[in-house]
Amino acid sequence: MNSTKTIYSICGMCTVRCPIAIEVKDGAIKHIWGNPHLLGGFNLCARGAAGKAFEYDNERPQYPMLRVGQRGSGQWKRVSWQEALDYISTRLDEIKGQYGPQAICLSDRGGPNTDLQKTFIAAIGSPNYFNHHATCSNSVHNAHISVAGYARNAVSYDYKHCKYLVLYGRNMLESLGTAESRNVIDMIGAGGKMIYIDVRYNYTAAKAAKFYIINPATDYALNLALINVIVNEDLYDHEFVQRWVIGLDELRHFVAPYTPQWAQQETGIGSGEITTMAREAAKASPAVIFHPGWMTAWGSNDFYLRRTIYTLNALLGSYEARGGLVINKTPADVGIRLRSLATQVPRPGGERFDGCGTRYKHLGAQWGLGQLLPEAILNETPYPIKAYIAMRHDPLASMPDPEAFKVALDRLALLVCIDVNYSETAWFSDCILPECTFLERTDHVIAQNGLSPRLLLRRQAVKPRFDSRPRWYIFRELAKRMGVGQSFPYDSIEELIAWQLQGTGLTIEDFDHTGCVELTSQPLWFDRRDGLRFNTPSGRLELISSTLEGASVASFIPFDRPEAIPNGLFRLVTSKVAVHTQGRTTSNIAILNELVSENQLWINTGRAMELAIKDGDDVEVSVEGFSGRITARLTDLIHRDVVFMLHGFGDSVAVRSRSFNRGVSDVRLQRGLLRLTVGGNCPLTECLVAVRPI
Numbered sequence: 213m214n215s216t217k218t219i220y221s222i223c224g225m226c227t228v229r230c231p232i233a234i235e236v237k238d239g240a241i242k243h244i245w246g247n248p249h250l251l252g253g254f255n256l257c258a259r260g261a262a263g264k265a266f267e268y269d270n271e272r273p274q275y276p277m278l279r280v281g282q283r284g285s286g287q288w289k290r291v292s293w294q295e296a297l298d299y300i301s302t303r304l305d306e307i308k309g310q311y312g313p314q315a316i317c318l319s320d321r322g323g324p325n326t327d328l329q330k331t332f333i334a335a336i337g338s339p340n341y342f343n344h345h346a347t348c349s350n351s352v353h354n355a356h357i358s359v360a361g362y363a364r365n366a367v368s369y370d371y372k373h374c375k376y377l378v379l380y381g382r383n384m385l386e387s388l389g390t391a392e393s394r395n396v397i398d399m400i401g402a403g404g405k406m407i408y409i410d411v412r413y414n415y416t417a418a419k420a421a422k423f424y425i426i427n428p429a430t431d432y433a434l435n436l437a438l439i440n441v442i443v444n445e446d447l448y449d450h451e452f453v454q455r456w457v458i459g460l461d462e463l464r465h466f467v468a469p470y471t472p473q474w475a476q477q478e479t480g481i482g483s484g485e486i487t488t489m490a491r492e493a494a495k496a497s498p499a500v501i502f503h504p505g506w507m508t509a510w511g512s513n514d515f516y517l518r519r520t521i522y523t524l525n526a527l528l529g530s531y532e533a534r535g536g537l538v539i540n541k542t543p544a545d546v547g548i549r550l551r552s553l554a555t556q557v558p559r560p561g562g563e564r565f566d567g568c569g570t571r572y573k574h575l576g577a578q579w580g581l582g583q584l585l586p587e588a589i590l591n592e593t594p595y596p597i598k599a600y601i602a603m604r605h606d607p608l609a610s611m612p613d614p615e616a617f618k619v620a621l622d623r624l625a626l627l628v629c630i631d632v633n634y635s636e637t638a639w640f641s642d643c644i645l646p647e648c649t650f651l652e653r654t655d656h657v658i659a660q661n662g663l664s665p666r667l668l669l670r671r672q673a674v675k676p677r678f679d680s681r682p683r684w685y686i687f688r689e690l691a692k693r694m695g696v697g698q699s700f701p702y703d704s705i706e707e708l709i710a711w712q713l714q715g716t717g718l719t720i721e722d723f724d725h726t727g728c729v730e731l732t733s734q735p736l737w738f739d740r741r742d743g744l745r746f747n748t749p750s751g752r753l754e755l756i757s758s759t760l761e762g763a764s765v766a767s768f769i770p771f772d773r774p775e776a777i778p779n780g781l782f783r784l785v786t787s788k789v790a791v792h793t794q795g796r797t798t799s800n801i802a803i804l805n806e807l808v809s810e811n812q813l814w815i816n817t818g819r820a821m822e823l824a825i826k827d828g829d830d831v832e833v834s835v836e837g838f839s840g841r842i843t844a845r846l847t848d849l850i851h852r853d854v855v856f857m858l859h860g861f862g863d864s865v866a867v868r869s870r871s872f873n874r875g876v877s878d879v880r881l882q883r884g885l886l887r888l889t890v891g892g893n894c895p896l897t898e899c900l901v902a903v904r905p906i
Contacts, residue, residue: 215239220247220727222658222670224650225259225266226793227323228389231727232260234651234673241267241651241674246390249726257388258791258804263651265803267674271868272633273646274678283622284640286866293681293689296643301693303626304336307598308694313337314562315596319344319582320603324658325670325683328700329603331553332687335696339560340597342580347610351891352508354575355518358757358767359526361747363576366540368662369501371395373535376496378407378489379416380431380521381787382505386415388790404535405496407489409434409481411785412814412856413849422485425851428783429511429774429897430479435520436771437475437483438490440467442527447494449529456744457526459755459767466768478773497528499535507787507794511898515891516769526753532738539745540661541736548731550657550667551712557699563594573763575892582607583886583894586620599626603683604647608636609860610794612882612894615838630686633797639865646680648672653682654705657712660728663735669709669723684708765890777853777900782815784833784899786859786878794860800871810875811858812845815903820846823905830906833857833876835883835899840876841906855903 216237223230223244231247241264246256266272276296281287291299307315318333320326322343333341345353353363360366371377372395385393400406400419408420409431417423426434442448443464453460472483479486493500502524508514530536543550563570565588566581575581585607589597600621608614608621614636621627621640629638630645638644647653655670688700702708709720722729738744749758756767777783791807792798799805813833815825825831827846832839833855840862850856862877882899889895 216242219671219673220249220723220725221673222650222655222668222727223256223260223263224670225263225798227321228392229323230256230260230390231668232256232263233727236673239674247727250728251391255390255394257390258807259793259798260390262798262801262804266798266801267649267651267677269801271800271870273631273638273644273680275646276679277644279642283627283642284618286639288644293679296645297686297689297693300626300628300643301690304599304690305694307625308336311596311598313560314340314565315598316340316601317342317565317585317597317599318601318603319580319605319607321605322579325655327553327656328683328687329601331557331699332691333601334554334557334560335691335699336694337560339562339564339577340580342566342582342585344582344605344607344610345579346582346892347509347612347894347896348507350509350575350579350581351514351889351893352504352518353579354891355515356504356522357576358574358754358760359519359522359748360531360753363578364504367531367537368540369503370533370535370538370663371501372398372402373499374399374501375404375499375535376407376493376501377404378493378500378502379409379420380503380505380517381410381510382503383410383414383416383787384503385419386790387506387788405492411851411854413847414787415790422489424481424485425849427478427480428785428851428854429513432513432517432520433470433475433478433771434481434486435517435524436467436470437472437486438493438524439463439520439527440470441472441487441490442494442524443467445491447490448527449497452498452529452531452740453527455741456531456746457753457755458750463523463755463768470771478771493524493528498530498533500528500530501525501536502530509893509896511774511895512889513769513772514889514893514895518891519768522753523755526755529740531753532740532744538663539738541663541665541732542661543659543665543667543731545736546665546731548667548716550659550716551714553699565594565597567594572888572892574760574765579892581888581892583611583888586617586886589620589623598624599628600624601628601630602635602637602641603630604632606631606635606637608640609879612879612885612896612899614877614879616883616886630683632680633800634865634867636863636865645686646678647686648676648680648682652676652680654709655682656684656705656708663737665731665736667718667723667729667731669720669727671723671727781900781902782819782855783853783897784878784881784901785854785856785897787856788860789858792858792860799860799863799874800868802870805870808858809870811842811861813842813876813903814845814847814850814856816850816852816854817846817848819852820844823903825903825905832904832906833881834902834904835881837883838880840881842876855901
């Protein structure tokens with residue numbers, strides 16, 4: 213008998229985690245839609261719609277495997293879950309006994325589904341959890357902490373009611389969070405103005421009222437000039453600044469030399485355009501958003517660029533304003549408190565391997581500094597690191613200079629990967645544990661914070677196709693074997709969810725009808741006069757940060773003109789495309805691979821002609837020690853000193869047959885960039901490459 217049902221869940225094809233409706237017929241996925249109760253229709257991007265293709269793809273880990281050859285050789289043996297978990301826990305116990313628990317590290321992608329792995333690493337006594345943000349959002353997280361006392365995701369953006377939106381290389385309409393992109397288009401349709409600043413033209417630029425090709429690495433100079441105009445022409449929100457902002461006088465003095473005329477020479481954007489931008493933004497305030505960005509690992513001064521973006525929002529009173537930056541409300545703001553496993557475990561003491569909170573007091577330990585892991589392994593400073601567990605995180609595909617990273621990983625006594633894909637790091641590991649796909653598992657309840665906080669739940673739609681397990685099982689079983697099973701007080705995901713919901717009056721059944729639990733019927737706004745909350749020492753937005761100054765870090769630094777690019781070289785910038793998730797998560801899925809199977813090299817037409825390169829030619833792009841062959845795409849709409857390619861190609865894992873050896877790996881070109889900047893990010897755009905015709 214035919215049986216069709218709809219299950220509400222959360223997409224797992226990228227980090228946006230859109231709410232979805234899964235149509236299941238006779239135990240198989242029939243279709244995946246956007247959740248109509250939350251997305252206002254059946255909107256879903258190509259990645260989300262390809263979740264079905266991913267589920268029925270065989271080119272992913274199907275059972276636990278132990279390495280039998282050299283690391284990276286692709287020689288494996290299939291083992292049972294019992295054997296794999298016993299092997300891992302025994303090796304971890306040995307390492308813990310010989311070197312201490314701090315010799316064990318764990319990383320993941322970050323996000324709301326991290327409670328289990330954070331609980332595990334803390335329960336065994338190690339402080340060494342980190343995630344992927346060294347190559348993503350570290351500088352913007354730490355910048356917002358220095359200004360407002362909160363991470364970047366403590367605020368969201370009221371795009372729909374915004375009147376003036378300024379984006380710096382934030383290719384919002386191509387990185388494609390479905391609801392976010394739709395709201396921006398609605399804003400434009402309602403008469404809002406979007407300004408886009410980048411070194412190249414793209415989909416977002418095509419929708420902008422104004423698009424500026426800026427000289428590379430000069431965004432900070434632009435912002436100093438914008439601030440100069442706003443404070444000198446008295447355009448800032450006096451009432452808001454007087455009540456909620458400190459450091460204006462010091463800021464005014466600092467930006468005095470940075471006039472629009474000065475910035476024109478640095479940025480290539482006309483002084484009149486800069487002045488107009490500042491005045492238009494002020495006129496639209498407080499319904500204005502200077503967006504701090506998402507993937508913000510740009511350059512060495514990136515931290516200060518992000519601080520100036522938040523400074524502009526503070527000066528224009530955008531915080532907690534309709535059409536501006538919204539301070540996210542949590543379930544606690546409406547009297548609902550989800551229980552967390554990680555908060556039940558004592559926080560491990562001792563220094564972290566990366567020095568967050570000790571050597572680098574101004575950098576947040578909740579994200580860590582993954583770029584420092586190779587140095588810590590090789591130099592055994594501040595102590596030996598001997599084991600590393602990568603949970604849905606692929607540093608060899610996302611961190612710069614993976615060959616240097618491999619040298620360090622090869623020194624480990626144990627490298628374990630838990631993933632739904634054959635990642636580059638998994639292929640180099642000692643053991644692969646296949647996690648159930650997002651369609652095959654139920655996860656713990658998560659909160660979606662914002663103006664109207666809600667609870668969401670990912671639900672299992674179909675049975676696992678292979679011998680995989682969900683993460684709640686994997687970490688519980690490892691913990692039991694290592695004598696800390698009491699930190700995982702459940703025997704099923706249903707028991708864990710019931711434990712989370714204790715005291716809330718809610719049950720798992722409350723998620724059945726729409727996939728979520730709305731916690732308020734009306735948007736929650738804090739009182740802009742007396743009710744705002746900033747977690748800084750002063751309780752205000754700190755343009756001159758007491759936290760930074762106390763750590764001997766300047767709140768602002770003079771603009772330092774980027775060094776001239778040597779003759780014949782280009783600055784390499786990368787980004788993603790709407791149909792693929794960063795780090796090769798989706799590039800091997802057949803239906804998505806057909807749409808974009810490899811990357812191309814964008815190069816300025818004039819520069820290409822000087823090199824005798826024609827559109828469609830194969831060219832070599834290289835740095836010392838690595839080169840790749842790629843097709844040239846000529847365009848006038850990219851800066852002369854820049855070349856561009858999509859991130860996430862150049863796959864070296866042969867079992868991923870569709871993406872194997874397709875395109876060029878951007879991270880392999882980023883040699884020598886496993887570096888720490890003041891904001892905690894890797895300076896990815898400081899990669900210089902040579903290009904020549906083949």
